Amino acid sequence: MSHLVGKDMRGGYGGADILNGCTIEVDKGQIAVVVGPNGAGKSTAMKALFGMLNLREGAVTLGGEDITALSPQDRVAKEMAFVPQTNNVFAGMTVEENLEMGAYLRHDDFTGTMEEIFDLFPILAEKRKQYAGELSGGQRQQVAVGRAMMMQPSVLMLDEPTAGVSPIVMDELFDRMIAIKRTGIAVLIVEQNARQALEIADIGYVLVSGENRYTDSGAALLADPEVRRAFLGG
Incomplete structure (x- = not known):
């Protein structure tokens, strides 16, 4: 089992569910990247993992411990860190x-x-x-x-860390993410710059309508013609 796992997550903000059974996980020493179109539920999934969204179904575990009911503050004490956009x-x-x-x-x-x-x-x-x-x-x-x-932290979670920065700064930030994962930290990134993010991803998740559409290594997703055509601009 990976260090951080959000399994079969369903939930939203009071209306229709935004997450529709997606599963996201990342192990120590890995970079996991979550990409997908606008409205796919990427940031909502991140918030669910950090306890900022109550799940209607599913569970979140950290190091094998069920933390689904814990508040964000309690998750910080469990060595989770979250950087909002x-x-x-x-x-x-x-x-x-x-x-x-x-x-x-x-x-x-x-x-x-x-x-x-x-x-x-x-x-x-x-x-x-x-x-x-x-x-x-x-x-x-x-x-x-x-x-x-x-x-x-044992888990570092970043929501759109390269939003609004130049390509040079984006590359520098991604280089720092690689350095951080090499220290044994689990790094989870929600990112709009999908192609660049998947280049550094050990595992990538493509979400559509709150569901896993594709899950594979970053290299495999970049090489998949369907993923390239639908989500990476060809």
Whole structure:
């Protein structure tokens, strides 16, 4: 069994179900990418995994433990980290203060973890005393990921991390995701830039109407003519 599993998930926001039985899982040391058209339920699936959406059916397990009933706060304590697409930094705080906020549940010395994040994102070390609101979009995303990493999670979940950034910054962020997974963390990414995301994916999920349409390695999905035609622009 993979480290994080959302199995046969069904649910929505009070009306018709948005998730219609989809299953998403990722193991430690893997990158899993969720792609699909607008309205496919990608971000909803991410929220369900993090406890921000009550499931009508299905279950979420972490390390073999059923966490379906746990709140997002309790899942953070279980070493899950979630980086939302927007409003993911404290603009009026410095980079360093943002990272400190990420360690709010820790009671040990986290300076070593902060230095590891500065090694991962050197620009943040350079701008550690600068307000996050003054940074570029790509730099703010690095702050958001760094803050999530301060809790030393076993699972890192990112919702549209490359939205609104340049292709160069997107490539840099994806390179950092590869570096993070190599430390043994399970990385789950919901992404609109499907082709680029699948290039780094160990496993990819194509959702349509809240269901799994295709599930395979990133390389296999990129090579599938049906996937290319329907979801990757040919």
